[in-house]
Amino acid sequence: MTKDNRIIIFDTTLRDGEQSPGASMNEAEKLRIATQLEALGVDVIEAGFPAASEGDFKAVEMVAKALKKTQVAALCRATEHDINMAWDAVRQAVNPRIHTFIATSDIHMEYKLKMSRDEVVAAAVKAVSHAASLTPNVEFSAEDGSRSNPDFLCKIFGAAIEAGATTLNLPDTVGYAIPGEFSDLVKYIMKNTPNMDKAVLSVHCHNDLGLATANTLAAIRAGARQAEVTINGIGERAGNTSMEEVVMSLNTRPNFFPETTSIDTTRIYPTSRLVSMITGILVQPNRAIVGANAFAHEAGIHQDGVLKNPMTYEIMKPETIGLNKNSLVLGKHSGRHALNSHIEDMGYNLSDEELEMVFKKFKHLCDRKKSIQDEDIEALVNEGVLRSSQVFQLEYLHVSTGTTVYPCATVHMKIHNRTVKGTTEGNGPIDAVFATISELTHTQSELLRFSISALTAGTDAQGEVTVRLSEDGMVALGKGADPDILTASALAYINGLNRLEYLKENPTSVRKQSL
Numbered sequence: 001m002t003k004d005n006r007i008i009i010f011d012t013t014l015r016d017g018e019q020s021p022g023a024s025m026n027e028a029e030k031l032r033i034a035t036q037l038e039a040l041g042v043d044v045i046e047a048g049f050p051a052a053s054e055g056d057f058k059a060v061e062m063v064a065k066a067l068k069k070t071q072v073a074a075l076c077r078a079t080e081h082d083i084n085m086a087w088d089a090v091r092q093a094v095n096p097r098i099h100t101f102i103a104t105s106d107i108h109m110e111y112k113l114k115m116s117r118d119e120v121v122a123a124a125v126k127a128v129s130h131a132a133s134l135t136p137n138v139e140f141s142a143e144d145g146s147r148s149n150p151d152f153l154c155k156i157f158g159a160a161i162e163a164g165a166t167t168l169n170l171p172d173t174v175g176y177a178i179p180g181e182f183s184d185l186v187k188y189i190m191k192n193t194p195n196m197d198k199a200v201l202s203v204h205c206h207n208d209l210g211l212a213t214a215n216t217l218a219a220i221r222a223g224a225r226q227a228e229v230t231i232n233g234i235g236e237r238a239g240n241t242s243m244e245e246v247v248m249s250l251n252t253r254p255n256f257f258p259e260t261t262s263i264d265t266t267r268i269y270p271t272s273r274l275v276s277m278i279t280g281i282l283v284q285p286n287r288a289i290v291g292a293n294a295f296a297h298e299a300g301i302h303q304d305g306v307l308k309n310p311m312t313y314e315i316m317k318p319e320t321i322g323l324n325k326n327s328l329v330l331g332k333h334s335g336r337h338a339l340n341s342h343i344e345d346m347g348y349n350l351s352d353e354e355l356e357m358v359f360k361k362f363k364h365l366c367d368r369k370k371s372i373q374d375e376d377i378e379a380l381v382n383e384g385v386l387r388s389s390q391v392f393q394l395e396y397l398h399v400s401t402g403t404t405v406y407p408c409a410t411v412h413m414k415i416h417n418r419t420v421k422g423t424t425e426g427n428g429p430i431d432a433v434f435a436t437i438s439e440l441t442h443t444q445s446e447l448l449r450f451s452i453s454a455l456t457a458g459t460d461a462q463g464e465v466t467v468r469l470s471e472d473g474m475v476a477l478g479k480g481a482d483p484d485i486l487t488a489s490a491l492a493y494i495n496g497l498n499r500l501e502y503l504k505e506n507p508t509s510v511r512k513q514s515l
């Protein structure tokens with residue numbers, strides 16, 4: 001048993017991770033991940049189960065040949081054939097490891113293996129002795145260890161050490177363990193296994209109850225010195241202990257965990273992305289450490305705190321895991337501080353009054369649109385700031401249109417602080433809107449151009465309308481943005497009219513304003 005506080009990180013993304021339904025990887029893909037895992041700094045890479053298929057054999061062999069410093073392990077049943085296959089596949093690694101296993105729980109021994117306890121001990125000893133005749137680096141796992149009799153575990157582990165195993169792995173194969181109980185089991189094994197000081201105790205947890213990381217950390221506290229993990233926690237059924245959770249727990253809470261790892265945490269995020277891309281298993285947004293929302297803040301009170309000091313709501317720095325920065329997601333829970341900071345990042349400098357105006361429109365937009373993009377904000381700023389000295393304002397718009405209805409628009413506008421209302425028909429809904437506005441404002445402008453575009457992707461995107469109006473030799477652009485394209489059109493038209501009014505009053509600024 002190693003006495004120091006360094007935890008050996010044994011990554012089984014390429015073996016147990018590959019057991020996630022649909023995650024099978026080809027040789028080149030495994031090699032790509034293995035190379036990344038080596039750069040990440042894992043100590044051991046379990047590259048596959050060579051007896052499973054010719055492809056897996058080749059992949060393990062390729063990884064073993066390619067890696068420069070990392071130990072490469074291959075899993076095998078407790079049979080001579082599987083062990084020989086495993087050895088043939090890993091033997092060219094700088095430090096090859098044979099990992100052999102057999103189940104030790106009563107249910108597995110009776111129903112699956114159909115073997116007695118003594119037969120299982122004999123098979124384990126035979127397998128470990130054979131593996132140890134090939135390499136000094138032998139790991140033995142007691143499959144379904146957490147549901148096995150503790151004294152039987154100590155007996156088989158003691159026998160495996162005597163046969164040459166240097167790492168003993170206690171798997172919670174079916175994710176059944178509870179942290180306190182698992183930690184007691186680890187302590188019991190360490191105390192009662194003969195010659196335990198000659199081997200490293202490892203744990204390998206599954207996430208069936210969502211406790212894989214908690215059990216692994218409890219085991220580390222109890223003295224386990226190897227953690228078997230996968231990137232993004234992928235693996236059989238509900239998956240394995242996730243590497244990023246264990247490593248970042250140790251890293252973030254050094255006052256609680258004196259244990260350390262050799263992981264370069266700044267490579268965690270890119271590795272997570274790579275594994276997700278290759279396996280096709282998406283990372284859920286709220287996943288700890290590597291989820292898209294792990295460093296994103298939406299609530300105004302949180303955003304304000306983060307702007308003042310990120311540590312108010314962040315226990316880790318995003319750069320520590322290789323993310324450029326956190327993100328303040330603008331949404332309906334955001335406040336003025338976050339909105340203003342975002343607007344400043346976009347290059348605008350608003351007065352308090354302007355910010356107030358944009359903030360109101362922003363909240364209104366958030367109630368109607370799920371995700372707010374930079375373009376949405378830009379449109380709101382343009383809208384809010386350019387409309388600050390407006391003669392004409394839209395108060396209400398109702399349009400009826402359809403296949404059997406003649407398009408008709410009802411518009412209420414504020415003109416010089418007086419509300420006027422009107423209804424007009426048109427050739428189409430936009431024509432009806434523009435005709436009504438024109439009538440209410442007593443303007444005679446000519447519509448030179450009308451264009452509409454979606455500011456962002458998705459059916460809930462804001463539409464941006466641009467109009468070019470001309471009156472008495474003056475030309476003005478008008479812009480309007482709204483998720484409703486008829487409202488966006490009305491806003492653009494009124495914006496253009498306001499600019500024309502401005503030009504009429506400030507003829508010297510004609511050129512500048514009409515650009």
Ligand SMILES: CC(=O)SCCNC(=O)CCNC(=O)[C@H](O)C(C)(C)COP(=O)(O)OP(=O)(O)OC[C@H]1O[C@@H](n2cnc3c(N)ncnc32)[C@H](O)[C@@H]1OP(=O)(O)O
Nearest residue numbers: 049051052053076077078079101102103112113143173236
């Ligand atoms: C908890 C884990 O994650 S364990 C690792 C799981 N990984 C894999 O299973 C790797 C992929 N597996 C495979 O490709 C195949 O199962 C193979 C090639 C390994 C074996 O295939 P087959 O020979 O067709 O056997 P099959 O998988 O149907 O059954 C497993 C056999 O191995 C036996 N067995 C299971 N575990 C062990 C073990 N650790 N040591 C020895 N024998 C074992 C079973 O009792 C069963 O034996 P039986 O045929 O006498 O009943």
Ligand SMILES: CC(C)C(=O)C(=O)O
Nearest residue numbers: 101141143144171173
């Ligand atoms: C073979 C062992 C290590 C395993 O994968 C498990 O028990 O889950």
